[in-house]
Amino acid sequence: MKTAVIVFPGSNCDRDMAVALETVTGAKPAMVWHGDSELPAGTDLIALPGGFSYGDYLRCGAIAARSPIVRAVADAAERGVPVLGVCNGFQVLTEIGLLPGALMRNAGLNFVCRDVKLSVANARSAFTRGYEHGEVITVPVAHHDGNYFADEDTLDRLEDEDRIAFRYAEEVNGAARHIAGVLNAKGNVLGMMPHPERAIEAAHGNDDGRRLFEGLLKAIA
């Protein structure tokens, strides 16, 4: 499987993501600089990592979403290539418009950095097929702006279309309807605030994030 990690100035989870992808797929991902305009031919999975691209200037993910590589990412998403955005990657995906809504400042104003419980709300997507519906998993979060916002009509639509992948099973950041991760309409783009790449082996404290990558591998292979 050929994977690519997009690297923006200020990304800081790009290497964690690369290690997770290599651990699960057995192949090193291509690290693609934001200023490039093309992805490696035959890329099967694109990951947008966490971090603070462009120092969160203007809005989180706003400047990164206008990078040259984004056109190629959007084109690949349109063709059905899976795109995973974690934390800042999720913020970038909403700023690009590949996912609805926006990530606002945490309701408690504090940076939240700890393990949180998530419930799997949709276990049928390429990203979540490794989990059981309703299963509660533990995955770390580390963010200041993870408070998911969308208007009520959009939230209703996300629920009706089964596009909420994960919900917080505890209060974390004030996110609307406890949304921690959402899918696009086709189900090939997932944005989530928690970091599955930081929970893939016992040394991380738990490996609940690993099944996301293993599920993806099975879905693509």
Next chain:
Amino acid sequence: MKVRVLVSLKNGVLDPQGKAIEHALGSLGFEGVGDVRVGKTIDLELADGSSDEDIDAMCRKLLANTVIENYRVERA
């Protein structure tokens, strides 16, 4: 020419920063402060004759996120 873009949160979008400021003003003894909202001012120096359409496009494409924000343009 100088243009000022004022970006504000839409009604109904929770503004925790505004809430914190509201509480801080209250704790300083200022009474009757309510509904504090924090926005942004972006000043731009543009080529003379820049069109309203171009300025509006800048706002929609980058300066404001219209999912959560409104914007207003003031020409100096």
